[in-house]
Amino acid sequence: MPRIDDDDELSALRRRAYAPGADISADPAALRRLIELESRDVADDPAPPVPEAADEPSGPSDAGEPPVASDPPRRRFRMPRLRHSTTILLTAAALVVVCAATALVLVQRVQTDPLQVGATQIARLAADPDFDVPASLTRGVTSAVTAYEEFEGFRVITYAPFEADENAARCMTVWQPELLEVSNGGFSYDGRLFLDSCGAGIFPAEGVLQLTEDSAEIRATDLPPGTALQFVYDAPNDEVVVFRG
The missing domain is CATH 1.25.40 (Serine Threonine Protein Phosphatase 5, Tetratricopeptide repeat)
Incomplete structure (x- = not known):
């Protein structure tokens, strides 16, 4: 006890x-x-007593032989x-x-809204190695270009800045491939929301846009007019975070 x-x-x-x-x-x-x-x-x-086995009837034995002692009862172990x-x-x-x-x-x-303006994280876009990035968008880029998953018709790529070392903050382009026309090594864009930005120091590349009723990009989305979107490059996870405002 x-x-x-x-x-x-x-x-x-x-x-x-x-x-x-x-x-x-x-x-x-x-x-x-x-x-x-x-x-x-x-x-x-x-432990509860273990009943002893009943004595077995003894048969005739030779005279003078001592009786065989029975084994003492074993105590069962309980967890x-x-x-x-x-x-x-x-x-x-x-x-x-x-x-x-x-x-x-x-x-x-999950990244919080840094300015506390009511933005909500709605998506994280992982790298998509199967997407064929138009060469006209990355002319002069010597480092690896990374494309990311499609979101509401938009695509995002990141790449190293043109005149910086490999450890510099990456740049980012956001556009809708359906509105991009490539010709003679160049390109034209039939929309209004073609975004280019580069990071600086600890600040990541990011782009902000707002869908309107007359913007060509809204036709490829399920989002209502007036929706504001922010695309932010998350370097530690190599993902693009999408905020909605």
Whole structure:
């Protein structure tokens, strides 16, 4: 059986776990101690007696031979069982840890609106190596060009600036391929929302546009007139984040 001081500690921990206003779920160390003491309490309980096997009838034996002693009954080992309420608390604590870890990953992936103007992140565009980037858009670019997934008819590419080292912030172009016409090594664009921008230092490349009823780009989208979009290059994840305002 647990010592007297252990009994007092166990009683105090049980009050924190099962009494009204219980707070032990917020104290992992106290919860572990409660589980330890309850396991010890259950393990110290005497095991139920194991019935002895009935004596087998003895047949005739040679005179003078001593009787064969039977093996003593074996005590069965029992795994300590936790109280049902303790198991629930342990499960809840594990869920809290899992949720916290998941939230940490999600927070790292979701970018907040830096100016607090009410913009909402609506998409993340991953690299799309299968998209064929028109050569006329990247003339003179010597480093790798990355294209990203289509969004509401728009495409985005990023590339290194023309006169900078390979560690410089990348540049970005946003356009709708359906409105681009390539001819004689050049191109023309039949829309109004063709965006070019470059990052600078810690500031990433970004482009802002607003769809209007008479803008050619709105025909390829499911967005209503007046929708404002911001495309921001996320260099650590090599993705383009889309905000809607």
